[in-house]
Amino acid sequence: MDRLVVKKFREKLENLSISDYQGLDSPGLTCYLNCVLQVLFWTEEFREAVKRCSGNNSTSIDPLLKELFENLEKKRPQTHKITKILGIRDVYEQRDAAEYFEKILCHTSPEASKIFKGELNHKTTCHGCKKSSDSKSFFWILPLAVKDYNHKTYNVQQGLEGFFKVQKVSGENQLYCNSCNQKQDADLECEVTQSPEALTLLLKRFTFDSKHKGYVKLQCTADVAQTVDVANCRYDLYAVVDHFGDLTGGHYTADIKSFETGSWYCFNDRSVKNVDSKYFINGENKLRSHTAYLLMYMKGKFRVLLS
Structure with a gap:
C-alpha cells in the first residue's frame, strides 16, 4: 500500500473519537468546567469515593457527580445540573479552570475531596532574634x-523546587517581629506536612503587566516532568489541562492518562481522541508544551506503566 495512503489513514484513525470514552455535552462554552470534570472522573480514587459518599451527605454535590460519572461510563452526558449548582449563569463567559477545580472540591464531601487535599507549614524566621513562628x-x-x-523554557521540576526554597524579605518588605518589637529582615519557607494522594500544580501563566496595565498570558514553553518528588513522595503525571488563546478568548482541553489502558486521551468538550504520540516520542515519555496550565500527578500510581 502507498505510504502516503497509509499515513493519511493513520492520521484519520488518530482523529476519530474513541467510542469507549465519552465527551461532555455542555449548555454553552464551559470548556473550563468540562476539563475539570473529566480529570475528576479519571481520578479513580475520587470517582470511587464519590460513589460511596453520594448518599451520605446531602449538602455536597456528590450525588450529582455520581450521576454524571455513571453516565460517562456509557454515554455522553449533559453538565447542565452541575453548571446550575455551581452558580454559572452566563455559560458563554470565559472562566478559569483552576478556580472551578477548587470550587468543585470545596462542594464535595470531605472523603472525596481529601484525595487532592494537602497541608503546608509556613515558617518565618526573624534575622534579629532568630525566633521562628509556624502557621499551617x-x-x-x-x-x-x-x-x-x-522567552525561555520553563522547567516544572526546577519550578517546584523553587517553590520550597527559603526566601529572604528585606527593605520595604521587612516583617514586624513581636519579640524584637520592630520590623526585621526574615526568612520565609514552607514544607508539605500532609501529602495529597493527587498533587495538582498550577503554572501561573496569567500575570499583571504594568506596561499594559492589565493581565497578560505568558506563552513560554514548559518542560513537563513525568515524575516529581515532594515531601519524600514520588508522583507520576496523569493529567494535563491545556489553555489555548488569551484572556479575552481562550479554550481548555484536558489530556488524561487512562488508568484502564495506560494510554493518553485528549478530552475536548464532546470529542475524545488518542494522543499517545504526543507523550511518547522516540520511545521516551516526555512532554514540552506552551499550553500546559494545570498538571495532575498521582502518588506512585503509574510508576510501572511509565518505566
Whole structure:
C-alpha cells in the first residue's frame, strides 16, 4: 500500500473519537468546567469515593457527580445540573479552570475531596532574634510562578523546587517581629506536612503587566516532568489541562492518562481522541508544551506503566 495512503489513514484513525470514552455535552462554552470534570472522573480514587459518599451527605454535590460519572461510563452526558449548582449563569463567559477545580472540591464531601487535599507549614524566621513562628494551611493546588520565563523554557521540576526554597524579605518588605518589637529582615519557607494522594500544580501563566496595565498570558514553553518528588513522595503525571488563546478568548482541553489502558486521551468538550504520540516520542515519555496550565500527578500510581 502507498505510504502516503497509509499515513493519511493513520492520521484519520488518530482523529476519530474513541467510542469507549465519552465527551461532555455542555449548555454553552464551559470548556473550563468540562476539563475539570473529566480529570475528576479519571481520578479513580475520587470517582470511587464519590460513589460511596453520594448518599451520605446531602449538602455536597456528590450525588450529582455520581450521576454524571455513571453516565460517562456509557454515554455522553449533559453538565447542565452541575453548571446550575455551581452558580454559572452566563455559560458563554470565559472562566478559569483552576478556580472551578477548587470550587468543585470545596462542594464535595470531605472523603472525596481529601484525595487532592494537602497541608503546608509556613515558617518565618526573624534575622534579629532568630525566633521562628509556624502557621499551617491546606491546599488543593500548588502555584508555580513562570513570570521570568516568557522567552525561555520553563522547567516544572526546577519550578517546584523553587517553590520550597527559603526566601529572604528585606527593605520595604521587612516583617514586624513581636519579640524584637520592630520590623526585621526574615526568612520565609514552607514544607508539605500532609501529602495529597493527587498533587495538582498550577503554572501561573496569567500575570499583571504594568506596561499594559492589565493581565497578560505568558506563552513560554514548559518542560513537563513525568515524575516529581515532594515531601519524600514520588508522583507520576496523569493529567494535563491545556489553555489555548488569551484572556479575552481562550479554550481548555484536558489530556488524561487512562488508568484502564495506560494510554493518553485528549478530552475536548464532546470529542475524545488518542494522543499517545504526543507523550511518547522516540520511545521516551516526555512532554514540552506552551499550553500546559494545570498538571495532575498521582502518588506512585503509574510508576510501572511509565518505566
